[in-house]
Amino acid sequence: MKPAIANGHVVTIHYRLTLDDGSIADESFGGDPLVYLHGSHNIVPGLERQLAGKNVGDSCECVVPPEEGYGNYDPAADQTVPKTAFPPNVELKAGMSFQTRARNGQAMPVWIRSVKGDDVVVTANHPLAGQTLTFKVEVVDVRRATAEEKKHGHAHGPGGHHHH
Ligand code: ZN
Numbered sequence: 545m546k547p548a549i550a551n552g553h554v555v556t557i558h559y560r561l562t563l564d565d566g567s568i569a570d571e572s573f574g575g576d577p578l579v580y581l582h583g584s585h586n587i588v589p590g591l592e593r594q595l596a597g598k599n600v601g602d603s604c605e606c607v608v609p610p611e612e613g614y615g616n617y618d619p620a621a622d623q624t625v626p627k628t629a630f631p632p633n634v635e636l637k638a639g640m641s642f643q644t645r646a647r648n649g650q651a652m653p654v655w656i657r658s659v660k661g662d663d664v665v666v667t668a669n670h671p672l673a674g675q676t677l678t679f680k681v682e683v684v685d686v687r688r689a690t691a692e693e694k695k696h697g698h699a700h701g702p703g704g705h706h707h708h
Contacts, residue, residue, distance in 0.1 A: 546600045546686045551583030554699040555595065556685035562678040569672065577684050584697040588613045591679050598683050608677040617674035622657065622667045629664070636664055639671065 549555050556579045560571035572578050580586035582595070590612025594604060610616045630636060636659050646652045657665040693700050 547688065549582055549595050549598045549683065549686055552689050552694060553582045554687050554689045554693060555580055555582050555683065557595070558682045558684060560680045562680070563672070563675050569677075579699045579701070581689055581693055581697060581699045586698055588677065590677070591681070595681065595683070600683050600686055603680070603682045606679045606681060608679065610674050610676060613675065613677045614670035614672040615674075617669050621669050622665055624663050624665050627659075627662045627664055642666075 547553055556577050558572045558577045560573055561569045563569050578587075582592065585592070588608060590608030591606055593612070594606040594608070598604065627636065630642075636656055638656055638658050640656045641653050642656075643651050644654050652668065653670075654666045654668050655671055657667050659665075690700070
């Protein structure tokens with residue numbers, strides 16, 4: 545008997561993510577399922593919370609508000625920077641993401657919203673900020689995590705070994 549989904553378990557799911565306008569943002573059906581370590585914030589908090597206690601074979605239509613998804617849209621997080629702030633050999637396009645450093649030195653992802661002439665609008669808002677996320681999920685497998693997976697805070701594939 546497989547355990548129910550709880551912290552410290554590796555969970556395999558198929559999912560389809562639908563946005564407010566009915567468009568499909570992402571899905572695993574027809575491809576490789578998603579494997580994650582429950583309780584380690586590998587997935588958005590609202591989905592992790594709603595999947596707790598589910599069993600292999602269960603499915604759910606999990607609706608996740610922005611506060612438990614990718615956050616509310618914060619206009620103050622948009623910033624215009626000159627093109628010269630980017631590596632010269634990169635073609636800048638809306639939707640690209642970069643790693644930058646916050647003032648406290650922590651790595652922080654930013655996304656390009658638009659490029660106009662020499663001005664680039666970057667934002668710390670996730671592209672899905674402000675969206676209510678509807679996940680159709682099927683639970684494919686649940687197993688206890690290995691000690692190494694718990695230490696790393698993520699699931700390892702069938703090969704098991706890897707370096708960071
Ligand atoms: Zn690892």
